[in-house]
Amino acid sequence: MKIKLTAKPGTTSEIKTGNWREQHYPEIDHEKCIGCGMCDTVCPEGICFNTGEKNKAGKFFYEKDLDYCKGCGLCAEACPVKAITMREEKK
Amino acid sequence: MENSKTKKYKAPLSHLLNPGHSACAGCGMIIAARLLTDTIGSNSIMTGATGCSEVTTTQYPMSSFKIPWIHSLFENPSSLATGISAALKKQGKEDINVVAVGGDGATFDIGIGHLSGMWERGDNVLYVCYDNEAYQNTGYQTSGATPLNAYTTTAPAGKKSFGNPTRKKDMIKIALAHHVPYVATATVGYPLDFVAKVKRSLTIKGPKYIQVYVPCVPGWGSEPKDTVNIGKLAFSTGYYPIVEYVNGQLSGKMKINKKEPIEKFLTLQKRFKHLFKDEAGKKEIAKWQAMCDSNIQEFGLM
Numbered sequence: 371m372k373i374k375l376t377a378k379p380g381t382t383s384e385i386k387t388g389n390w391r392e393q394h395y396p397e398i399d400h401e402k403c404i405g406c407g408m409c410d411t412v413c414p415e416g417i418c419f420n421t422g423e424k425n426k427a428g429k430f431f432y433e434k435d436l437d438y439c440k441g442c443g444l445c446a447e448a449c450p451v452k453a454i455t456m457r458e459e460k461k
Numbered sequence: 462m463e464n465s466k467t468k469k470y471k472a473p474l475s476h477l478l479n480p481g482h483s484a485c486a487g488c489g490m491i492i493a494a495r496l497l498t499d500t501i502g503s504n505s506i507m508t509g510a511t512g513c514s515e516v517t518t519t520q521y522p523m524s525s526f527k528i529p530w531i532h533s534l535f536e537n538p539s540s541l542a543t544g545i546s547a548a549l550k551k552q553g554k555e556d557i558n559v560v561a562v563g564g565d566g567a568t569f570d571i572g573i574g575h576l577s578g579m580w581e582r583g584d585n586v587l588y589v590c591y592d593n594e595a596y597q598n599t600g601y602q603t604s605g606a607t608p609l610n611a612y613t614t615t616a617p618a619g620k621k622s623f624g625n626p627t628r629k630k631d632m633i634k635i636a637l638a639h640h641v642p643y644v645a646t647a648t649v650g651y652p653l654d655f656v657a658k659v660k661r662s663l664t665i666k667g668p669k670y671i672q673v674y675v676p677c678v679p680g681w682g683s684e685p686k687d688t689v690n691i692g693k694l695a696f697s698t699g700y701y702p703i704v705e706y707v708n709g710q711l712s713g714k715m716k717i718n719k720k721e722p723i724e725k726f727l728t729l730q731k732r733f734k735h736l737f738k739d740e741a742g743k744k745e746i747a748k749w750q751a752m753c754d755s756n757i758q759e760f761g762l763m
Contacts, residue, residue: 377524382481383474384523390486411652412689414491415480417472435472438480442487443686456686 387415391441394456396434402453403431409445409454418445477503482525484517487685489649489675489692490591491517494562496652497589500659501558503528506549508542510563510572511535513598513677514591536572538563539579542586550585558663559585565592568672569605569630580639580668587662587669590632597680605630608700609752610745611732618735623745628752636670637709643667645705645713648674650692654715658705665707674701682731694726699753702760717762723749 398409403425409418409432417435425431434445446454472480477498484491490513498507506529509515515532518525533541538561546559561579563572568590579586595613596602603613608629612618616625636644643665647655655673662669676683676691683691695701698721705713724746727733736742757763 374522377519377522379524380474380479380527381523382518382520382525383479385481385483387481387483411496412492412649414484414486414488414495414688415482416476416478416495417480419470419472419475421470433470435470435480438472440486441685442688444487444492444689447686448689 386437388437388439391439391459393459394441394443395436395439395459396445396454397457398431398433399453400425400431402451403429404451405430405432406450407432408448408450412444412448414442414444415439477527479525479527482518483520484513485678487678487688489677489688490514490593492649492652493591493655493673493675496656497659498526498528500656501560501663504556505558505560506545508538508545508561510538510567512564512567514562514564516598535567537575538567539572539576539586539588543579543582543584546585558587560587560589562589562591565590565594565606566596566604569632577639580636580641583667585666587671590672591675592672593675593677593680595680597677601680609748610736612735623735632672637706640709641668641670642708643669645671646701646703647671648692648696648701648703650689650696651703654703683729687729691726691729694721697721698723698726699757699762700726702756702762704760714760714762717757720763723753
């Protein structure tokens, strides 16, 4: 008897955990962002990322993927220039 | 300002640990898991113990990992890693990193015999312990890593009890007693320090042990946004020294710039709420402060 015990790599990305968010979602001010990536370092989901786009100051800015964001707010706490605000979720 | 809500951004999913896992909002363990996976890179094989790090990432038939990851039993990620590292040695593929991970329950209690064997044999494996100070996955039961006075479901606080009556087991000294060539502590409060330690450990041949302090939101009764902050406070109060031993010698330690009172660490967590009710609780907090002060003195943290 042969049982398939292996799983394909990275397949949990099919599960959109964004619907876990209860009260707040992060909003990133592109003009304030200095592109340091601290939000990415501490994000439990790993879904803050460099967009490859530049703001007026010529800095690459970061964004988040709300499909997965659980709204913990760690990115807003970690941001050294306070470019991330936790906004009330409109449902 | 361009409203980020108007343009939809999609994450490139460039990390080696994908989202979609079921870790809680603000989970400390999963931050460490992602940083670890990214740092060891795709040329690695990981073995995992039973616990949150397993059930949140690998619910059959899915996996968050983009590297080979295997789970067998609660107690044996270290033994599994031994076997894998022996097979790779035989095949001449010793450039592949073999990493074993487990929670504090798997490391301090259930898997300590297997881990001790791995250390004794000197297998070329990095073992990372996600220390969240209890069996959080099964409902917050006391483990060997649970600190003094913490409320757990097997050591509840009440009229005659201040929660867990015993101190945390000193796994670092147990590892050092095995002459493990690389032993270190880290916390998700200082994620870049953890990454640097993982990198450094991989340059050393033989067993490596890194214990990373990972706050648990539901188990500790903390706010999701405070996870990193609690990790920082555990260090800056003197409770959790961030140290590094190479070949048994204390080769690195993080220095405390501004010492924080232990109350600041305790009040952020509901598992210590009962210490702030009356005078008797104050005596228990004094014990904590004494423990922190003795750590600061022992390791010369200031």
